[in-house]
Amino acid sequence: MTTQPSRETASKRSRRAEPINKRTFKNGKVTFWFQIDVGTKPDGSRDRERFTYDTQAQARREYRRITTEVAAGKYVKLLDITVTEAIDQWLNGRRGIRRITLQGYRNDLKPVRRRMGGKKLRQITKADGDGLVEWMLTEGRIDPRHYRPDSLMSQVAELIGQHPEGISAARIKTAFPDNDIHTCLSGLIRSGRVTRPRRAVYVLAINAQTHRVASGVKPVTVRSTLTTFGMVIQSYVDKGALPRNVIALVERPTDDINEDDDDEQAKSWTVEEVETFREAVRNERLYACWLLSCYGARRSEVLGVRWTRFDATALKVRRGRVAIGKETEENLPKSRRSRRDLPPPADLAEALDKLKALQQAECTALGTPWTDDRLIAVDETGVPIRPEYYSDMFQRLRQRAGLRRIPLKGLRNTSVSLMLKLGIPVHIVAAWHGHDPALSLGVYSDAQPEDLRAAGAALFG
Incomplete structure (x- = not known):
């Protein structure tokens, strides 16, 4: 009489059929491994791969999964790169x-x-x-490079520390002629190592940290x-x-909302605040550039426009200048919609004409020939304005005027919001700013408190 093997015996035989091997190291650690063919190499030979696991149960589970996927043609060979x-x-x-x-x-x-x-x-x-x-x-x-003794930031901070009465940006630039000093100084101010008591003069901050606290x-x-x-x-x-x-x-973190900070989420100004800013910068050399920003031009567009693209009938947006590390690159606009011709308002056209005449006079004083292919946004010597410097200058002018803090991009948001508030059709607002109409409503527009008050008051008459 033939006896049937028990279920337990059959299970053991099935597990033994799985080619799981055990390996014991000298330090006592035990691993379990197996080898199987996972495909064919380009030369036609079989592609045999070895898999190692810490436990026998894990090795068995992975053996069954991998062999099933190989048989179904669904196995993915994982990369062995960092x-x-x-x-x-x-x-x-x-x-x-x-x-x-x-x-x-x-x-x-x-x-x-x-x-x-x-x-x-x-x-x-x-x-x-x-x-x-x-x-x-x-x-x-934390970025330890900024605090290395041989880093540019540490060397500039050391030079500033040698002049407790203050040192000008021009002298710092002379000491480090081949480096972007303006970006370096901005980083030192943000990190609290250096302060600026007055324009273009820097001193070492009181109790300045020599190392960065984790944040x-x-x-x-x-x-x-x-x-x-x-x-x-x-x-x-x-x-x-x-x-x-x-x-x-992975769950994305949300922005922290501070219920006690009313200006934390401010991204635009009211029309009164814009007028205050325009009046505050009226005597600035680059007043025309600030006006262009107030009319909603991108920073890259303001810094990339040339005099050949401007006349009384149109300001043609064709190029943009952006910062890429320590370099500045001039390239095509951000998108096809960004390429546009803007009829300059009267105050903008007048400001641009004055700036052009001023730059021509500066070229004459320096003995430099004038050409219309020059950039509009340049300093007194004809050197193009760097994007970071333009943003930093906006914050200094904004602070001097006593206005709420918004990013430079907030002027663009303000321009969109005020145009929409005036009842200008959204497709025209989008065409003026060089973006999709959906962005005008969903991204750049911003409701001001007076808009909300008017909406609430109008609801029931």
Whole structure:
């Protein structure tokens, strides 16, 4: 009589049939591994891969999953490259985009390189993404390069410290002729190491820190990093090199709202505030440029327009100048809609004519020949204004006028909001500012308190 094997015996035989091997190291650590064919190499030979796990149960589970996927033709062979290598490959493959966009991607991915650059790309988990978010929000702003003795910031701070009475920006530039001193000084002021008691004069801050205290970045910076890093991961998922995009599962942090700060979310001014600013900068040399910003032009457009593109009938927006690291690049506008001809209002045309005459007189005094292909936004010597300097100058003028703090881009938001408030059709507002009509309503428009009061008062008469 033949006896049937018990269920337990059959289960043991089935498990033994799985080629799970055990390995014990000298230090006592035990691992479990197996080898299977996962495909065919380009030369026609079999592609045999080895897998190692810490527990036997995990090895069995993964063996069944992998063999099932191989049999169904769905197995994805994971890459054996680091996160830094994956980022470099992705950036090198980005073609057909502007340099400023590519530089933005590089900046977004810097925290990823610092946090997990040496880790294998195939080992990245959602927990790693969550850890990146927490680290950026608490410690991500630390940049030890700024505090190295051999860094430009430390050398400039040391020079300023040698002049307790103050040192001018011109003397600092003379000491470091081949460096972007204005950007360096702006960074020193933001970090609290240097103060500016009066225009173009700098002194070392009282109790200035020689090292940076750990601090986090804003949630919007974290969201930008996660978006770009998610694009990197998704590109490998699309190529079949990764099974899924784990960064897409990471929850994005929201902006902190301070209920006691009424101006925290201000992104535009009222018409009275704009008029105050226009009056405050009327005697500034670049008054025409500030007027152009008040009329909604982008910073890149203000700094990229040339005199050949201006006459009494039209100001033609054809180029833009943007900062890319220490360099400044002049290129095509941001989009097709950005290419436009703006009939200059009377006050803007008058201000531009005065600025042109002033620059011609400056060229005569310097013995420099005048040409109409010069940029409009230049200093007294004809050197183009850097984008960062233009933004910093706006904040100084804004503060001197006693106005609420908004970014330079807030002038563009203000222009859109005030045009819409005047009843100008949205498609005309969008055409003036060089963007899609949906952006005029959803991004750039901003309701002021008086608008809300009028809306509430009109509801029931």
